[in-house]
Amino acid sequence: MNQKKWLFLICGVLLLAGVIGSILVLRRPRTSQVEIVQDGRVLYSFDLSSEEDQTIDVEYEGRVNRIEIRDHQIHVLEADCPDQVCVNMGWLDSAAPIVCLPNHLVIQFTEGSGSLDAVAG
Amino acid sequence: MKTRRLTELAMLTAVALIIFVIELQIPNPFPIPGVKLGLANIITVYAVYHYRPGEVMMVVFVRVFLGALFGGVMSTLIYSLAGSIFCLAGMIPLSRVIEEKYIWLSSILGAVLHNIGQITAAVLVTQTLGVFAYLPFLLVSGCLAGAFTGICAQLILKRFSGKAYH
Incomplete structure (x- = not known):
C-alpha cells in the first residue's frame, strides 16, 4: 500500500513537472535574437525584428535544409531528410x-542582452 | 539456453517487431521527435517481469535494431538505442522493487527514462543544450504513453493468469 502511494506520487510529480515545463517552454520568448547551430557551432545569428526576407541553405553531408525568414519569422522551408520533422515544426x-x-x-x-527579465518573469 | 526458452524469446521479439512496424504506419500528429505511443514496449514491460535481464536485453535490442532496419530509418537508431539503454537500466532494477500488479506504474517510469535517454542522445548529437527544451513535452507524452502500454501489458497478464502458460 505504502509502495503504491510512493509510485503514484513519483509519477504524478513527473507529469506535473512535464505540464508546467511545457507551459514555460511554450511561452513566446521576448528576445528576437535567433541563431542557427550545427554540431554546436553557430553558423548564423541574427535579429529577426530587423532581418529582411531571405532564404538560407544549410548543408550537411550533401543534404540541404532550406531555411526561410519571412515577415520577421523563421522556419524550415524544405529539407532533404526523410522524416520532414523540422518542416512540420513550422515557424519558430x-x-x-x-x-x-x-x-x-x-x-x-x-x-541575448536584454532578455534577462524574460527568464526572471 | 534451452530451445524452449530461445523460442519464447524469438516469438516475443517477433511480436514486438510486428507491433513496431504496424505502429510506423500510423501517422504521428505531433511533430516532435520521440513523441509516440511505443506500443512495442508492451512486450518490453512484459519481458522485464518474466525473463532474466540478459534475455530482456536480447529481446529489446534485437527489436530496436531490426525495427530501424525494417522502418528504413537507420538515422534514428542511435536515439532509440540510447532510450532503450536508459529504460532497461531503470526498469530491470525497478521490476525487483515494484510488484507486478503495478506494472503500469513501472511502465510509466520506463517510458520517461526512455525519453530522457533519447533527448540526451539528441543533445549529444547536436551539441546544443537548447534541445533539452523538449524534455517537458516528452515527460508528458512519456507518462501518457507509458501508462497506456503498461495497462495493455496488465490486460495481457490478466489473460495469461488463468491459463497454464509456462
Whole structure:
C-alpha cells in the first residue's frame, strides 16, 4: 500500500513537472535574437525584428535544409531528410527549438542582452 | 539456453517487431521527435517481469535494431538505442522493487527514462543544450504513453493468469 502511494506520487510529480515545463517552454520568448547551430557551432545569428526576407541553405553531408525568414519569422522551408520533422515544426515561436536530427541542425532563440527579465518573469 | 526458452524469446521479439512496424504506419500528429505511443514496449514491460535481464536485453535490442532496419530509418537508431539503454537500466532494477500488479506504474517510469535517454542522445548529437527544451513535452507524452502500454501489458497478464502458460 505504502509502495503504491510512493509510485503514484513519483509519477504524478513527473507529469506535473512535464505540464508546467511545457507551459514555460511554450511561452513566446521576448528576445528576437535567433541563431542557427550545427554540431554546436553557430553558423548564423541574427535579429529577426530587423532581418529582411531571405532564404538560407544549410548543408550537411550533401543534404540541404532550406531555411526561410519571412515577415520577421523563421522556419524550415524544405529539407532533404526523410522524416520532414523540422518542416512540420513550422515557424519558430517558442523556447522549443526547431531541430533537424539527421542534419544535426538546431534553430533557436538565444538569450541575448536584454532578455534577462524574460527568464526572471 | 534451452530451445524452449530461445523460442519464447524469438516469438516475443517477433511480436514486438510486428507491433513496431504496424505502429510506423500510423501517422504521428505531433511533430516532435520521440513523441509516440511505443506500443512495442508492451512486450518490453512484459519481458522485464518474466525473463532474466540478459534475455530482456536480447529481446529489446534485437527489436530496436531490426525495427530501424525494417522502418528504413537507420538515422534514428542511435536515439532509440540510447532510450532503450536508459529504460532497461531503470526498469530491470525497478521490476525487483515494484510488484507486478503495478506494472503500469513501472511502465510509466520506463517510458520517461526512455525519453530522457533519447533527448540526451539528441543533445549529444547536436551539441546544443537548447534541445533539452523538449524534455517537458516528452515527460508528458512519456507518462501518457507509458501508462497506456503498461495497462495493455496488465490486460495481457490478466489473460495469461488463468491459463497454464509456462
